Amino acid sequence: MEIRVRYRDWRTVGWLSAAWFLAAVLAIPTDGIAAERLLAFTPLAVGEATASSAQEVGETSGDQQPASASPPLGQLGNAADDSVAAEDRPWADYLDAWRAHHRDPADPAPRRRLGLPDREACEIRVGDGQAMALEYRRLAAIPWVNPQQVLTEHFVILADVPAEELAEIALELERFHAVWTQLFFPLWKDRARWDRAVPAATGGRTPVRGGAADARKLRVVVFRDLRQYSAALVGQDPATRRSTGFYLDAAKTTFLRRADGETGGRTGGEPNGGGRSTDQAAIREARATLYHELTHQLLAEATDARAASAPGQSSGFWLAEGIACLMESTDIRNGRATVGGWESSRLQFARHRVLASGDAIGLSELDSWGRNVFLRRTDLARGYAFAAAHAHRIAERPDGDGWRELLARVARLYQIRTSIRLPPIPRPTRGDREAEVAELVDFLRVDDARLTPPGRGDLIQLCLARCDVTPEGLRRIGPQSELRWLDLTGLPVTTEDVLRLLPEPGKLNQLSLEATRVDVSLGDWLARADELEELDLSWTAIDDTVIAGLAEGVPLSTLWLTGSAISDASLERIAAIGPLKRLDVQRTAVTPAGRERFRARRPDVTLDPLELVPSP
Numbered sequence: 001m002e003i004r005v006r007y008r009d010w011r012t013v014g015w016l017s018a019a020w021f022l023a024a025v026l027a028i029p030t031d032g033i034a035a036e037r038l039l040a041f042t043p044l045a046v047g048e049a050t051a052s053s054a055q056e057v058g059e060t061s062g063d064q065q066p067a068s069a070s071p072p073l074g075q076l077g078n079a080a081d082d083s084v085a086a087e088d089r090p091w092a093d094y095l096d097a098w099r100a101h102h103r104d105p106a107d108p109a110p111r112r113r114l115g116l117p118d119r120e121a122c123e124i125r126v127g128d129g130q131a132m133a134l135e136y137r138r139l140a141a142i143p144w145v146n147p148q149q150v151l152t153e154h155f156v157i158l159a160d161v162p163a164e165e166l167a168e169i170a171l172e173l174e175r176f177h178a179v180w181t182q183l184f185f186p187l188w189k190d191r192a193r194w195d196r197a198v199p200a201a202t203g204g205r206t207p208v209r210g211g212a213a214d215a216r217k218l219r220v221v222v223f224r225d226l227r228q229y230s231a232a233l234v235g236q237d238p239a240t241r242r243s244t245g246f247y248l249d250a251a252k253t254t255f256l257r258r259a260d261g262e263t264g265g266r267t268g269g270e271p272n273g274g275g276r277s278t279d280q281a282a283i284r285e286a287r288a289t290l291y292h293e294l295t296h297q298l299l300a301e302a303t304d305a306r307a308a309s310a311p312g313q314s315s316g317f318w319l320a321e322g323i324a325c326l327m328e329s330t331d332i333r334n335g336r337a338t339v340g341g342w343e344s345s346r347l348q349f350a351r352h353r354v355l356a357s358g359d360a361i362g363l364s365e366l367d368s369w370g371r372n373v374f375l376r377r378t379d380l381a382r383g384y385a386f387a388a389a390h391a392h393r394i395a396e397r398p399d400g401d402g403w404r405e406l407l408a409r410v411a412r413l414y415q416i417r418t419s420i421r422l423p424p425i426p427r428p429t430r431g432d433r434e435a436e437v438a439e440l441v442d443f444l445r446v447d448d449a450r451l452t453p454p455g456r457g458d459l460i461q462l463c464l465a466r467c468d469v470t471p472e473g474l475r476r477i478g479p480q481s482e483l484r485w486l487d488l489t490g491l492p493v494t495t496e497d498v499l500r501l502l503p504e505p506g507k508l509n510q511l512s513l514e515a516t517r518v519d520v521s522l523g524d525w526l527a528r529a530d531e532l533e534e535l536d537l538s539w540t541a542i543d544d545t546v547i548a549g550l551a552e553g554v555p556l557s558t559l560w561l562t563g564s565a566i567s568d569a570s571l572e573r574i575a576a577i578g579p580l581k582r583l584d585v586q587r588t589a590v591t592p593a594g595r596e597r598f599r600a601r602r603p604d605v606t607l608d609p610l611e612l613v614p615s616p
Contacts, residue, residue: 036396038339038403039069040182041098042175042332043114043121044105050335067331067455069338071095072183072403087421091185094194098182102335115153115196122174124167125151132158136251139221142228151217159222161258169222176291177218179330179337180298186407186420187303218297219253229257239380245289247296249310254293259286280482281460281507288328288345295324305414310371312413317371319413321384322391323406329392331456340396342446343454346388348463348485351444353385355466356489361386362436386440393443448473458482465489465512471497479503487512489536495521505529512536514560523549530554538562538584544569555579562610563587568594575601584610 044050084092101110117123129147133139150157152170154177159166181188223229230241232255240246245256259282299305311320329344330337353359366386374383395406401423408422447468453476462480465487474493480502495518508529519541530551538560547570557579567589574583575598586608599607
């Protein structure tokens with residue numbers, strides 16, 4: 001058998017030469033222990049459906065039951081349970097209040113304790129935002145359309161968006177705040193004053209209604225489009241200006257832009273026409289960015305962080321980004337939030353780097369990078385992928401104490417004092433890179449036992465390349481409708497398995513079925529994948545009929561057909577794909593004459609770029 005050596009991340013293709021490392025990684029066994037997601041709850045209006053009630057009335061299908069998850073206190077009981085340590089009881093009491101609210105959103109007792117309005121999920125007040133806009137010097141040149149100020153219990157929001165979106169944005173922020181306080185309770189500076197049923201004079205907290213108290217609220221600015229957003233971030237690096245969100249600690253403000261972004265403007269600077277984008281990938285990306293940047297903001301402003309400068313200046317910066325990447329995975333449905341899980345978006349990229357490409361960074365090496373070293377690396381995505389992977393690995397440790405360890409690490413990084421019990425941080429095993437990499441591989445390479453149902457049908461990325469997943473295990477994932485990237489490399493799955501997982505492939509941008517058991521029966525399904533930019537059918541039983549059926553106008557730039565059953569006949573169809581840049585047809589029935597004809601017709605395409613080496 002031969003191994004193709006390359007590195008690929010989403011839409012990027014590169015090359016590696018360490019085939020031996022890839023083989024060694026794939027030989028490490030997994031232990032089959034399931035990793036749990038974290039569980040929290042969010043504010044609900046009276047009468048609003050909860051996760052349990054939605055399941056009872058059949059609003060969740062049999063394929064998409066709620067994902068399994070555990071509260072951050074793991075196996076501990078409620079606050080009245082004798083097994084809960086005394087120092088943990090305030091945390092357990094807070095979680096109990098949220099659990100009671102979720103069980104019965106109409107019950108006034110938990111609503112009163114949590115400071116929720118009598119009937120609504122959160123109190124929202126909207127007014128003119130011009131005065132707030134003038135408070136920011138960097139916003140002086142913004143071409144505002146109709147800026148509004150929105151006040152909630154914990155946020156002051158300046159938003160230049162359509163009126164119907166204001167409440168949605170405010171509620172999204174308050175929901176995440178509730179999730180963050182439950183998970184980060186030991187670090188939250190208001191943890192001793194959360195109970196509104198306790199008089200303020202004896203330690204309770206009075207509602208924040210405005211006026212001078214607004215200074216305590218978290219500030220968020222939401223821009224209408226990319227033009228406004230870029231103008232506000234003049235002076236920041238180009239990547240930040242192209243992003244969908246950014247927390248600026250100097251201004252103590254998170255800047256965000258709407259999910260639909262810039263779609264072109266009218267002549268003369270008129271605002272964009274048309275409605276809001278319904279592209280779920282763009283909306284999910286914007287929501288993940290919101291959760292990421294709010295995590296930075298909450299750790300900086302909602303804790304008693306005593307660090308004199310930004311965290312991780314000399315070392316350990318990975319954790320500041322890793323914990324924010326972990327919180328990107330927050331999934332809120334019917335008042336129930338889960339955080340983490342094997343399906344988290346960032347883990348798909350890390351899994352591909354490690355299992356499909358043989359790339360890895362041990363925790364000791366990552367921990368040695370300071371802020372500048374981390375952020376100025378040429379492959380910044382690599383640092384983020386492994387920061388996310390190690391944060392997930394620690395948090396989802398099967399012994400149930402991983403989340404506490406991660407909080408202890410965050411408390412040390414930000415210099416936060418807490419009265420809640422946190423475990424000691426394990427001493428680094430510097431110099432033992434092989435053991436650290438093995439631990440990371442063991443975490444990322446899921447098997448059937450660890451492939452717990454995600455409880456959702458809207459995953460955007462799914463990479464299970466080189467995992468120990470069988471067709472039976474794959475069936476634990478319900479049918480998906482929003483996938484842009486699907487990588488099942490090396491799994492013993494058939495065409496039937498692929499079609500069950502993704503009935504309609506029209507949104508796919510990248511597909512890898514390398515070394516799977518798909519065959520010519522894939523053709524009709526693949527013909528409907530008219531947005532594909534990269535396709536890998538290497539070492540499969542597909543033939544010329546599958547290639548002939550590719551959608552007209554398919555924007556393929558990369559096509560891997562190594563070891564398949566195609567012939568010169570396929571090259572005629574492939575040559576007509578205008579955007580194509582890379583093609584590999586080694587170990588096929590393609591003849592030398594066919595290659596020469598293809599090169600003459602498409603000299604712009606790199607032909608047979610893969611390095612094939614014998615497997616160890």
